[in-house]
Amino acid sequence: MVPAASHPHLWAQQVTTQATPLAEDQQSSSSLPDAPGARQYPVAEVLPNNDDSTDVTLESDGDQSKTGSVFSLDKNVVIHYRDRVIQADHVEFNEDSGELTATGHLHVSGGANHEDLTASHGTMNLKNQTATFYDVTGSVGLKGAGAGRTLTYSSSNPFLFTGRMVVRTGPQSYEIYDGTLTTCQLPNPDWMLNAGKFTVDSEKAKAQNSIFRLMNIPVLFLPYVTHPVDSEQRQTGFMIPVPGYSSTKGFTLGEEFYWAINRSTDLTVGAQYYSLRGWEQSATFRYRGLGNNFAKARYTGLLDRGIVTNGVYLNQGGQDVTFSGRHDFSSQTRVAGDVEYLSSYAYREAFAENFSVAVSSDILSILYGVHEWDGYAASARADRYQGLKQAAVAATPTTPAVPEEQIRIFHAPSLDFNSTEHEIGRTGLLWSVDASEAGLSRVQPDFSTGGLTQRFDLHPELSYPLGFDGWRMRASIGVRETAYSRSRQVPYNDTGIPVELPNPLNRSDLEIEGDLRAPVVERVFDSPGVEKFFGGNDVKHTIEPELTYRYVTGVNNFLSVLRFDDVDIVSDTNELEYGVTQRLFLRPVKNRPCKERPESTAQSQNWEDDIGKVQTRQIADAKDSLPSCGSHPLISWRLAQKYFFNENFGGAVINGRRNIFDTTLNFSGIAFLTEPRAISPLISRLRVRTSAHMDVEWDFDLDTGAKKFTSNNVLVDVHENNVFAGLSYARLNAPGRFYTEGVISAVSNFNQLRLLLGYGSPTKPGLGIAGNVGLDLNANNTGLVQYGAVQGSYNWDCCGFSVEVRKYELGSVRNETTERFNFTLLNIGTAGNLRRTASLF
Template sequence: MVLLTSLEPKQQDVRAQRQRWPVSRGLTQRWNRAFGSLKTVYLLITIMVVAASHPQLDAQEVSNQATPEVGSAVALPDGPDAGQFQAKYPEAVVLPALEGTTTLVTEADTQSRLGSRLVLDGNVVVTFRDRRVEADHIEYDEETGELTATGHLKATGGANNEIITASHGTMNLRTQTGRFYDVTGSVGRKTIDRKTVVYTNSNPFLFTGRLVVKTGPQEYEVYDGTVTSCQLPHPDWLLYAGKFSVGSDKARATHSVFRLLNVPLMYLPYVTHPVDTSERQSGILIPEISNSSTKGLVLGEQFYWAINRSSDLTVGAQYFSRRGWEQSGTYRYRGLGTNFAKAHYNGLLDRGYFNSAGQYVNQGGEDATFAGRYDFSPETRVVANAEYLSSYAYRQAFTENFNQAVSTDILSIVYGVHQTDGYMAAVRTDRYQGLKAAATTTTPEEQVRIFHAPSLDLATTEHRLGTTPLQWNVESSVAGLKRVQPNFATAGLTNRFDLHPELALPLSADGWRFRPSIGVRETIYSRSRVTPYTPGVPMESGEAVNRADVELGFEARAPVLERTFDSKLVEKLFGSEVRHTIEPEVTYRYVSGVGTDFLKVLRFDDVDVVSNTNELEYGTTQRLFVRRPQSKPCKTTEADVQEYGDADMSGEPASTGCGGRELISWRLTQKYFFDSSFGGAIIDGRRNIFDTTLALSGIAFLTEPREISPLISRLRVHPSDKLDAEWDFDLDTGAKKFTSNNVLVDLHEGNTFAGLSYARLNAPGRFYTEGVSSSVSNFNQMRILLGYGSPTKSGLSVAANAGLDLRLSSLQYAALQFSYNWDCCGFSVEYRKYELGAVRNESVERFNFTLVNIGTAGNLRKAERLF
């Protein structure tokens, strides 16, 4: 039975009705605002006696599933998984305004009326606007708006997506007040269907109470109750108090008890949490406590300032009982679109220590970084990525990231760029900082610093020349340059002008593709280097140098050779037919005009290593494709085209269920140099770096005139989405050795993952005219990673990694992490070991304990985790 009735008073009773209860649209608005404020409630505890936290902490990712309905037969989920975790918080949808709706809809097995009182029994449902009240028995007074409900009371809806279940209660649909008894409820979730409940924001507010009172448009009180964001009825953690008061800005409680796994853990004289999730709360963060073999006892504290909705600031300090004070600060800003800014600073006031030889060592220093981007338009933007490091020893000794600890190069760059229709104009300034000799107890570290201050760059993509088939492109730059290194520094700025136009004619016939090209390059320097080179200090000359060349090129690509193997044996081994393709290519390049001017050029970047060359590069790429299992009719999709190209193994467009997957790709290439001296640029007995060799390999191999380069091999095997392997090597056929040999393996199978990397380098070492030299760069290292689990997996997860120096038979670093996740809390512990020569030999223990929507206690940060 359905009954429609109006909540508007009769015309003759308007005056009397307003005296009893003033009806207005304003009250309706306050009704929505009051319930809307509850939607934004989230649990962020500020412990005023001990510590405080904020929702921006790098907390361990643990899930909080939706609270099941009281009496529901739906079983609680076993635990979170990655798929659930990605989709558990859908975006909130702004509901349309319903101010004009005044119709009350009722449904019940039986309905009766006693004057202005409506009596409903049996499966009763009362709906008003976007609110719904269910119960076994409901009585509603049309004159006063009072509603009394008993038996399985459930009130849902509103702008805050509120769900309240109670044994009985009273409420007034007009004054927005009510009382509910024996309550279990939540704010910030909604029912999709009778079995599906999802949260509408990332900070749901779940509560129970003997009595819950709605006292006004923005007042909400819970008596003898608990609050949490975990699964009910058995949450991992909760707060208990005699009374929780929820206002327009905060929820407050006094004399509360914090319970973890139903064990009373802490008495809190006063706690608060903000109501509006769009407004983050400033406060003191949870302290950090750890122990290190080199730093001693570590105590740290930070203060978080939520400046506004778009930016925040975190500042703090750590005390190392053996070393001194470390300061840190982080500023973050997120603007519209891709606009952002992030700055970080940390520094150490090191009181030093005495090493085993009795020498005093101070490793203090500062490290400051800034990254940001601002888009003026889709074509114009300004980008910055800058870092200042005062001492490499400081970073090596105190950073928590191993890759950063062993990195010796820093590049800071700020640029503005405008791109449109294949044309690019950019203004940039950058600073390169590289460590060339580490500090010892008797000598300071030696660095090389190179500056572009600034550089104006102009470039184009290839454009058709009029109506002809010719294609042209240009690269050009004007720059002020400076270089500073031990025993040498350029005087002031060296001005450089570079212009490099090129003209090409792409041709094709019967599957063959050709690209002959011609170009010229003019580069003018305001200063040069004195030649011939002599051992000792480099010498700069005030004489300008004009380096000009002519460049000829010819590229030829043969038709792809292919064959399909579809025998029963092949299909048994690979599960489908196999296609083998061979893609040969040849490139000839001739550059003339640089000659011995190469030796006069000061070195700042890759523009300065252009040399004469007369070379032929030849190579081939082989691929094996297997057909994906065909489970349904072919249907072309954009994803298939992006992943597999515009044709499958049969030559038809890539399509769902019938496209090919690359199983193996192997590229082999090599260069032959007809001019083994590169126009006289080669210097015997030292590393010679030219643009033509940099384009082939990152390993320098020219120490004398030679006609053939190492053989470059790049092999990748991708048997499935779970396994990926790569083997790259440079085989120097002249020296009869591998100058580089790298192996990478990555495996993921369910919750199990593993990784292996092996790196072998045996190449010519660095040479410096100031007398510092090393004939060979020789290292042999291995990295191993093993693990089970993930940050969101319920239960136990474990992972370990290690870095080994096989040449020295030593351990460089190692880490072991364990974590255990419950419904909405988790615990992680880690042991980490560093062995970086005399600079650092440290073992450290870390931990964190995470409570969803509260924060993390401990010092194991997300960026340092192995999962």
């Protein structure tokens, strides 16, 4: 199977072993006639006279004469007819018949496909738009192809050609005899096709019994080959077969068939044979409609013969089906979906070509329709969550096989109503509401809900924003009413496996929140010392403090609620969140694109310090703290923490287990509650953009109670000219997941490092080399390296070659080394099994 991503151009070169023989009177010969009128080749087909009355404009620098209806012109002759321009040293033109004979430096340009050709001599009929040219060099879809001009592609599939004779059989139809075809600049193209005859029309160029040459070396014989001329057209045909090798799959060979159903729809089907594993099948359907309308479906599947690893037989076959699409009925009404079905995680781990996909254990499928009007939205959705919580373990001679454990959660369906905030008259009070009616189901090892659990949720809210002298405050009050058709047994049993009760459950709460934002404090440093240190830039420092109090009460039955989504983890809380965001902006001293804001918009105070003149300003409005006059952010750093006055969250906290509530999930995303506590971890989000070529991000959660970093992530991205590098470090040391079979992992311990380094570009000529590696710093038996790849490429002017060696280390599931390559022809396509999405460049 050769995935479609290996052929990113939809209009790639199509190859087939079936050739349609030419008629005898169309066969090419080794010699060509040297004079117009010779009969060895068919004359141009004469189209019916359409009584064309288009004016012909004749110009020349030399002698001009007319005998009857025949014009004779010499020296730099230029003829304009329709959208074409004809130039030659000598021209004879019959205005009655439209016949034209041109000799000496003949140049013809124009036409719908931007044809441009030069020839030694030729004949033309302007009315019928037919012609015969000799000793031709030309191009289609290439603007400005004349000497001394800059070449500009007018389509995504231009091509250049040569021929001893070229016959134009119509306005956009040619026959090229004893010629060559390429997309490279002449006269020394990197690659070209040689054939006795090429036939070109408005859609494609085609040839039989052609030879593909690379660096003028014969490489491949092609019985039949086509090249698209019109970039809007795609062609049905077989793709170029792709070989490959993998240490676990063996030698591979794949082929695909591409079907251009119509201008909006196409289908690609293919198969790939693995000598050690069996057959893999694939299919891709694509549709692109008006506006945002689209549909895309992808299927892959493997009939696996199995593999023996450490004396254990493993069958890793499976299927993976994805669909995504959208249809807009109007600007306010649409349906959309993103659906995936995966039959086996072992199949994904063993055969996914992207490491991130191979180790991903969560799948979310959703279908929804929504209608929006005047700040309201009504929607219907159905979704399915599929998550792997413990991988399958193969059987050994002494132990039975353990199946993989999955959790599946369904909304089938959910009807939702939401609104933005609306003002009540002119009171300044704002109201909003969220409501939903859902049918829910959950399936996991040793537990399954009995059919659909009905849930109705209503959440109205009133808020009142205030602002004075730069201060901002927003107070809100809301209630929440949630009704369930089933509940969960309390207290929980020792195994932790849920026990469903048929008893309905009603949950009510009162929510009060106040948000306070102080004026943004701003300081501008514009001394010569600061400007010198920061490369000729002023520096602006802003401080944005924030304070949020939240009180929720009434949820006295949290442990009785079955868990399906974030609606079910609402709990009592009495908390205060405090934080501050600091920013540094750089502003060029010279060439400022705008004027300073007038002083009347703010109160200011000036003083001197050891750095120089420093201006402090309290902004009257938060928007005034945004960068101005060419400023760009250098540093953004946010620190925040929560204090919980209600340490056990209304009795919802269970000692010794990981507890997740909506208030903790929305704050950090990293679990930290295993017992009642008053202070959350301190979260830090630091982003530094030193220049347009370097970005740094450092995010951590510091648990001051446990005295450790529960999460610590560092990202670095550098790119300067052709050099690029990246680093990502991820550390997780948080409370562990509770497994349904009663096994509790005290800590989720994750410590990984990713490195990338390279030189080169996939689109520029020259050498490129890159490598990346993923390291598991907690590795014990699995090994330090999880994956790694080295890729090299070399690009000529209009073709390129890339090769890659990639290594996967995923324990007993996958220990594989693969070798991939691709060969790209400019504006033609790519042959090979190294996909663009897997490229390191």
